[in-house]
Amino acid sequence: MTGLGDMNAMRRRLLHMHRxxxxxxxxxxxxxxxxxxxxxxxxxxxxDQFVLSKGHAAGALYVTLWAHGRLSDDDLATFHRDGxxxxxxxxxxxxxxxxxxxxxxxxxxxxASGLALGWRLQGVQGHAFCLTxxxxxxxxxxxEALAFAVHHRLGNLTIVVDANGLQGFxxxxxxxxxxxxxxxxxxxxxxxxxxxxxxxxxxxxxxxxAGREGRGAESPGVPGAPRVxxxxxxxxxxxxxxxxxxxxxxxxxxxxxxxxxxAELDETERTR
Amino acid sequence: xxxxxxDAIVALAGDPxxxxxxxxxxxxxLEPVRNALGIRFLNAxxxxxxxxxxxxGLARAGLRPWAYSIAPFLYARPFEQVRNDVCLHRLPVRLVxxxxxxxxxxxxATHHALEDYGxxxxxxxxxxxxxxxxxxxxxxxxxxxxxSGPSYLRLGLAEEPSGSEVPPFAPWRRVVAGDGPVVLACxxxxxxxxxxxxxxxxxxxxxxxxxxxxxxxxxPLDFLDDLRAADHLIVAEEHVAHGGVGQAVALALAKAGxxxxxxxxxxxxxxxxxxxxxxxxxxAECGLDVTSLLALFDERxxxxxxDDSQ
Numbered sequence: 001m002t003g004l005g006d007m008n009a010m011r012r013r014l015l016h017m018h019r020x021x022x023x024x025x026x027x028x029x030x031x032x033x034x035x036x037x038x039x040x041x042x043x044x045x046x047x048d049q050f051v052l053s054k055g056h057a058a059g060a061l062y063v064t065l066w067a068h069g070r071l072s073d074d075d076l077a078t079f080h081r082d083g084x085x086x087x088x089x090x091x092x093x094x095x096x097x098x099x100x101x102x103x104x105x106x107x108x109x110x111x112a113s114g115l116a117l118g119w120r121l122q123g124v125q126g127h128a129f130c131l132t133x134x135x136x137x138x139x140x141x142x143x144e145a146l147a148f149a150v151h152h153r154l155g156n157l158t159i160v161v162d163a164n165g166l167q168g169f170x171x172x173x174x175x176x177x178x179x180x181x182x183x184x185x186x187x188x189x190x191x192x193x194x195x196x197x198x199x200x201x202x203x204x205x206x207x208x209x210a211g212r213e214g215r216g217a218e219s220p221g222v223p224g225a226p227r228v229x230x231x232x233x234x235x236x237x238x239x240x241x242x243x244x245x246x247x248x249x250x251x252x253x254x255x256x257x258x259x260x261x262x263a264e265l266d267e268t269e270r271t272r
Numbered sequence: 273x274x275x276x277x278x279d280a281i282v283a284l285a286g287d288p289x290x291x292x293x294x295x296x297x298x299x300x301x302l303e304p305v306r307n308a309l310g311i312r313f314l315n316a317x318x319x320x321x322x323x324x325x326x327x328x329g330l331a332r333a334g335l336r337p338w339a340y341s342i343a344p345f346l347y348a349r350p351f352e353q354v355r356n357d358v359c360l361h362r363l364p365v366r367l368v369x370x371x372x373x374x375x376x377x378x379x380x381a382t383h384h385a386l387e388d389y390g391x392x393x394x395x396x397x398x399x400x401x402x403x404x405x406x407x408x409x410x411x412x413x414x415x416x417x418x419x420s421g422p423s424y425l426r427l428g429l430a431e432e433p434s435g436s437e438v439p440p441f442a443p444w445r446r447v448v449a450g451d452g453p454v455v456l457a458c459x460x461x462x463x464x465x466x467x468x469x470x471x472x473x474x475x476x477x478x479x480x481x482x483x484x485x486x487x488x489x490x491x492p493l494d495f496l497d498d499l500r501a502a503d504h505l506i507v508a509e510e511h512v513a514h515g516g517v518g519q520a521v522a523l524a525l526a527k528a529g530x531x532x533x534x535x536x537x538x539x540x541x542x543x544x545x546x547x548x549x550x551x552x553x554x555x556a557e558c559g560l561d562v563t564s565l566l567a568l569f570d571e572r573x574x575x576x577x578x579d580d581s582q
């Protein structure tokens with residue numbers, strides 16, 4: 001698993017990067033950083049691919065790729081600036097680990113299904129991982145993709161739902177309540193696991209088990225069914241004044257707030 | 273053209289990278305494709321947005337996917353998936369829309385494709401193939417199959433008289449020679465025009481050109497020569513004026529400094545009466561029927577820069 005020190009290094013990098021760029025979307029980026037760290041750090045093999053369906057978490061993905069040496073500090077310094085490849089949402093080309101430009105919600109599950117199906121048709125090993133938000137399941141295309149993936153027995157597909165309970169203009173329960181999400185995914189025929197999306201042990205276990213399928217090994221659950229991991233998360237995780245607050249979908253950081261956030265991260269390491 | 277399309281795909285089935293998706297359509301047409309491709313044939317269900325995203329994923333995984341539906345369900349319903357998932361990455365996904373123009377006739381407006389290639393040609397790297405004759409379908413399919421980027425194949429019904437001899441499929445072709453005005457047609461309407469135009473005596477016989485691959489970029493020299501001699505252009509297409517062949521050709525001519533003194537454009541105009549009928553009936557309502565088009569050759573009708581965009 002990724003240790004607290006490494007996780008906080010990513011959080012600090014993310015905060016600095018967003019502060020330097022003067023952009024928001026911090027809450028949803030911080031909230032999925034543990035998931036991305038487990039995916040890229042422990043779960044994914046060379047043959048696997050990742051699709052970030054919640055494209056507004058591009059910053060978290062860039063920082064994760066940075067933590068794995070796939071992007072440099074110089075790359076991150078261009079984030080959100082003129083002429084950058086690191087736009088506010090993932091780019092269509094130029095970064096080998098990013099296969100698809102996303103940002104309009106509801107595309108990732110279908111794209112990842114296509115990858116998983118394409119590998120299977122060619123007899124190629126590999127597991128497709130896709131990260132969606134929970135509000136994203138308002139989009140009908142997500143359900144189209146899940147029905148397709150179950151029907152075509154895409155066991156080499158795992159969709160992780162970053163369920164932070166907040167979306168663009170309200171709480172998911174208040175905007176268009178889709179709970180109980182796990183029960184709905186089960187009813188579609190997927191293998192469903194519900195975990196604490198900030199528990200590195202639980203994340204590593206769930207994602208590693210999921211990833212086995214598609215690499216010749218079997219995973220528990222309904223054979224051949226795609227997997228959905230409902231990861232319960234806290235938007236803005238790690239920075240107390242952002243945690244669970246919708247406005248941090250939008251607000252940019254000030255220097256004072258950045259200092260406060262960094263001090264909090266230092267404190268968690270001193271007191272652990 | 274559906275049967276010919278099916279045969280053409282079957283002929284390519286030996287390519288192990290070919291995969292075929294349908295949006296739950298193709299009954300009585302695609303069964304041979306299903307049989308030839310086996311697991312590489314997938315009915316994606318009535319879920320076109322997902323079908324296009326899946327096709328993009330298949331292409332990213334190294335396959336050569338085709339996606340089939342009734343035209344509007346392929347370019348209009350999942351337009352964002354075509355734009356974001358396919359075209360932003362220039363992925364070689366081949367879209368096949370059946371029923372170009374008013375092809376679905378009295379089935380009604382929801383099934384018509386009057387703005388398909390105009391809309392799709394706004395997207396990066398998109399190539400549009402519009403077979404005009406039955407014999408065009410197989411080479412158009414082969415062309416799409418080898419393209420490295422996205423494409424859209426617009427299918428209709430073959431309208432040429434059986435036994436017609438036409439030049440082989442090409443982006444631009446002169447299919448009727450003469451000394452009269454230049455008629456530029458896009459799609460199977462060229463087949464319907466074939467016999468009536470051939471019946472003219474040579475001195476007045478219109479020169480029928482067919483464009484089958486879009487976008488219009490540069491104009492062929494032979495076409496420009498014909499146009500210079502005739503100084504009279506009539507464009508006929510079963511597509512709205514906006515984003516159509518007429519506009520593209522007018523711009524290309526303007527850039528080339530070759531705009532003829534007389535230009536007429538006949539195109540789809542939607543549903544001016546609010547009523548529905550066969551494809552032929554809708555064409556007549558748009559002035560795209562043979563009688564209306566022939567009337568354009570009449571000297572009295574052929575006023576300078578006739579505006580037919582009513």
